[in-house]
Amino acid sequence: MKTRNKLASVILTMALLIGTSLSAFASNLNGPFLFRDAALTKQYPQHAQACFRQVLTEEGEETTGLKVYVKDVTYFFITGRITSMTINGERREPDKNQVITFSAVDNDLISKDGAVKVSLELSYLGHKHDVRNVYLDVIN
Numbered sequence: 001m002k003t004r005n006k007l008a009s010v011i012l013t014m015a016l017l018i019g020t021s022l023s024a025f026a027s028n029l030n031g032p033f034l035f036r037d038a039a040l041t042k043q044y045p046q047h048a049q050a051c052f053r054q055v056l057t058e059e060g061e062e063t064t065g066l067k068v069y070v071k072d073v074t075y076f077f078i079t080g081r082i083t084s085m086t087i088n089g090e091r092r093e094p095d096k097n098q099v100i101t102f103s104a105v106d107n108d109l110i111s112k113d114g115a116v117k118v119s120l121e122l123s124y125l126g127h128k129h130d131v132r133n134v135y136l137d138v139i140n
Contacts, residue, residue: 028055028114028137035135038111044134047073051082051122053098057138063104066116066138070098080124087118114139 033052034044043049053069072081084093085100088109092100110116115135122129 027057028140038115038135040113055138066102068100083123084121
């Protein structure tokens with residue numbers, strides 16, 4: 001009986017580890033995040049990268065769920081933040097935990113290099129600024 005319980009425990013642990021690694025397989029956990037091109041060769045400057053904590057993905061057959069973790073960035077007395085993100089016309093704002101969630105991004109919108117085209121609305125010094133046609137790395 002004990003051997004069967006130990007074996008079941010080992011199998012369950014292995015399944016959980018495999019499931020966890022597969023769900024985070026396509027995630028970008030530590031950047032860089034923003035690029036000027038879909039091939040992910042031209043990075044945005046470090047202060048733009050600092051607005052992101054991580055990007056988690058959950059791949060499906062036709063769509064991919066994205067969770068983009070953002071944060072406020074302060075340089076001297078200026079605090080900047082991402083106030084919204086748009087992918088393919090769908091605009092989302094960060095929730096109270098500063099997470100922007102897109103539950104079903106069409107896989108056709110994600111390039112072979114793992115980039116998805118986004119538009120961002122930034123806020124700093126009380127002013128809004130739109131940044132269009134940037135690429136968010138969702139798999140590296």
